[in-house]
Every structure is written in structure tokens, then in C-alpha cells.
């Protein structure tokens with residue numbers, strides 16, 4: 001978790017204030033106990049003048065105590081909540097940069113990692129260390145205060161605390177193990193729900209919500225069996241033990257104190273005071289036990305998502321990507337993770353600058369897989385063969401640099417909720433003439449003139465046609481003028497006439513910007529323009 005420390009540097013001020021307020025509230029709390037003891041003992045000897053003075057002191061300290069507690073809680077909340085959102089943002093950025101992680105994860109699980117797992121990690125990272133340090137100081141202070149009243153009682157209390165920490169450590173380890181399992185289970189449920197919502201048209205048309213419900217129920221039952229059951233057991237054991245201690249420790253100190261009162265070694269006020277301190281001791285003990293558990297939970301959960309933060313660093317040590325000259329692919333086989341066999345038959349080809357190449361083959365022959373391999377959109381572990389860009393293996397390059405030269409347009413375009421312009425720019429800057437040029441090339445000129453460039457597209461293009469969606473997807477990649485453009489069935493939703501017009505205009509664009517194109521298309525729209533055919 002060392003890597004995440006930098007995320008929390010911005011909260012140094014909050015940490016400082018929290019620590020000061022925390023120590024302040026504890027010290028004033030202790031002074032209050034001390035004053036209370038004096039008040040009781042003064043009341044017994046009926047010294048009215050001194051008693052009044054003590055009451056006044058008590059009220060002033062009480063005011064300071066309340067203010068310190070409020071400040072302590074305020075800065076603690078800030079640390080927790082702002083820390084959490086900061087880590088979520090950082091994780092999102094890391095996730096997006098680390099495309100390998102996105103590729104390999106189920107989307108639902110990825111969102112779960114970004115949203116739920118980070119909450120647990122941040123809970124420890126934001127305030128864990130400072131809280132535990134503070135609580136240890138408090139524990140020590142309380143014990144010192146108890147020593148002032150009675151050494152024997154303090155010794156007994158100390159031994160009980162040691163035993164409690166030992167047991168709590170043991171239960172905490174098991175609790176953290178099951179918390180990790182619970183998070184994994186939540187990730188899977190998230191993925192499933194995401195998948196169900198994507199399938200909503202099927203679910204509603206076939207009226208088979210019951211089927212999806214039964215599958216969810218089964219998943220829940222498995223999660224309950226594997227994680228929740230164990231978690232409840234160890235949480236209950238831990239809580240019961242801490243509760244037992246909370247209730248018995250003050251009584252034990254009080255009873256032992258009374259024995260000392262009888263032998264004249266302590267006053268009644270001191271006995272009540274030592275009982276109050278023992279009562280207060282519960283707080284740091286419980287909190288330290290909880291904080292140790294938070295740390296274990298955070299470490300366990302971090303283990304699941306550590307890859308998000310790790311690969312980014314490796315990417316910085318890669319080869320510089322030169323202007324495109326040539327791609328060489330020679331693949332004997334490729335196996336998707338967990339797949340039993342190769343997704344394609346042996347294939348070899350070369351693409352050179354300026355080519356207009358077509359990949360042909362039956363459905364399922366591996367055309368999209370070739371494209372995904374070239375664009376590094378699948379895990380490359382299952383690859384037997386070489387794929388080279390300008391004579392070097394493509395994994396020698398950092399993905400982000402590689403994509404400055406090569407872009408792929410997918411068959412299923414994903415649009416964001418926003419205007420046509422926002423969907424094209426996606427935060428980058430282009431001139432109006434550049435935008436007009438790609439709109440014209442993608443035969444979107446009439447569409448954008450009629451609706452306006454600020455026409456609001458609903459999430460994932462819900463209010464435009466499939467063909468328009470596809471063409472906006474192509475236009476936004478053309479706008480970036482990649483040296484190599486890879487097209488995967490991008491005209492499947494277009495009518496014959498639009499397809500022909502688009503193919504002709506795309507060739508004009510290709511000529512003008514010296515692009516190289518590799519396309520899969522069943523529609524024969526690029527047949528007349530292609531100079532190379534690759535069969536799978």
C-alpha cells in the first residue's frame with residue numbers, strides 16, 4: 001500500500017488538526033476525571049469555597065473538552081470521506097492508464113474494485129496510522145494515570161489488555177480473510193447485475209426475470225456460505241470478547257479499589273476515579289483492535305487490486321514508438337484466458353505504410369482476435385508467435401504511446417451522454433474545419449447540420465440510429481488522424497448507399513493524410529480499394 005501514500009499527502013493539514021484535536025480532547029477528558037475525583041473528595045470534607053472553585057474549573061474544562069471532541073470528529077470525517085473520494089479518483093486514473101487491467105477484468109468487477117474495494121483500503125490509509133498512534137498514546141496516558149492511583153490495579157488491567165489484544169489479533173486475522181472473500185463476492189454480484197441490466201430487453205421480452213432471480217439467489221447463497229457465515233462468526237467472537245471486557249474491567253477495578261479503601265490505601269474518590277479511567281480505557285482498546293483489523297482488511301483487499309497501481313510503472317520504461325513503417329504478424333496460435341483451444345488457425349502477414357488491407361474469413365475464424373492482438377486489447381500471454389511494429393515486438397512499446405500511431409474503431413461504438421461535439425472531442429481540442437472534415441467523410445454532414453453539433457446524445461446513443469452511432473465512432477477516431485486505422489465491421493449498420501459513399505470519402509481522407517488501413521468487412525465496401533487481402 002506504500003504506493004498509495006502519495007494520494008493522502010494532500011491531507012497533511014487535516015491529519016495535523018485531527019491529531020491535535022484528538023490529543024486535546026483526551027487530555028481535557030483526563031483533567032475532567034481528575035477534577036471529578038477532587039470534587040468528590042472536597043464534598044466529603046465540606047470545603048464549600050474550594051468546592052465552588054473546582055466546579056467553575058470543571059465547567060470551563062468541560063467546554064474545552066466538547067469543542068475539542070467536535071473538532072476531532074470533524075477532521076476525522078474529513079480525512080475519511082475526502083480520502084475515500086481521492087483514492088477512488090486515483091484508482092480510476094490508474095485503471096484507465098493500465099489498460100491491461102481493464103481488459104482482463106469483468107466490467108462489473110472492475111467497477112466494484114474502483115468503488116467498493118477502495119473504500120476499505122482508504123478507511124485504513126486515510127486515518128489508520130495517525131489514529132492508532134493517537135490511541136496508543138491515550139492508552140499509555142490512561143495507564144500512567146491509573147498508576148498514580150494504584151499500581152496493583154494497573155498491573156492487573158495491563159495483563160487483561162494484553163490478553164484481549166492477543167485474542168483480538170487471532171479473530172481479526174480470520175475476519176480479514178472472510179472480508180476479502182466478501183469483497184470478491186460483491187465484485188461477482190456487481191458483474192452479474194451489470195450483465196442482467198445489459199440484457200434487460202431480453203429479460204423483459206421473454207418474461208423470464210424469475211430465471212435471472214434464481215441465478216442471483218444461487219450466487220447470494222454461495223457468497224453467504226463462503227464469506228458471510230465465517231465473517232459473522234468471527235465478528236461475533238471479537239465483538240463479544242470486547243464487550244465482555246468493556247463491561248467487566250471498570251467493575252473489576254472498582255471492586256479491587258474498594259478492597260484498598262477498606263485497608264486505607266485509597267480514598268473513595270480515587271476508587272471512583274480509577275473506575276472511570278478503566279471505563280475510558282475501553283475506548284482505546286476497542287479502537288486499536290478495530291484499527292488493526294482495518295489494516296488487515298485493507299491489506300487483504302489491496303492484494304486483489306494492487307495490479308491496477310503496479311503495471312503503470314512498468315509502462316514508463318518502454319521503447320519509443322517511431323512513425324509507422326510496417327507491421328509484421330506471424331501467429332501460430334492464440335488462446336484466450338481460460339479457453340481450451342486456439343481462437344485462430346496459423347496466420348502470417350505484413351502490412352506496410354499506405355496499404356489498404358482486408359482481413360477475410362468465415363465467422364469465428366479469428367478475424368476480430370487478430371485485430372485485438374494487434375491493438376493489444378487482449379491478454380498476450382496465450383500468444384504463440386510474433387507481432388512486430390517497425391521490427392520490434394509490440395509489447396516493447398508502452399500502450400499509450402503505441403495508440404498515438406494506431407487506433408481501432410469497434411463495431412459496437414460506445415457513446416457518452418453529451419453533445420455530438422463532446423462525443424467527437426472527448427476532452428481534446430480540434431478546429432471546426434477538422435470537425436467538419438470528419439463529419440463529411442463519415443457522411444454525418446447532413447445529420448449534424450439538421451440536428452446541430454450540440455444535439456444531445458443520450459447515454460450510449462439511445463436516441464440515434466445504429467448507423468449514426470457507428471459513424472460518430474469512426475469520426476472521432478479519424479479526427480485523431482492515426483497513421484494506422486483498424487476497422488472491425490464498422491459499416492454493418494449502414495445502408496448500401498451510405499456505405500459506398502462513406503468508403504469513397506474514407507479513401508480520400510486516407511490519401512490526404514497518408515494513412516494505412518486494415519479492415520474487416522463482410523459488406524464488400526472496401527473491395528475495390530484494397531491492395532492486400534489476408535485470409536484466416
Ligand code: ADP
Pocket residue numbers: 336337339342343344361362363364365366367368369370
Ligand atoms: P471472427 O471475428 O472471425 O468472427 P473471433 O476472433 O471473434 O472471430 O473469434 C475467434 C474464436 O475465438 C471463436 O471461436 C470465438 O468463440 C473465440 N473467442 C472470441 N472471443 C473470445 C474470448 N474473449 N474468450 C474466449 N474465446 C473467445
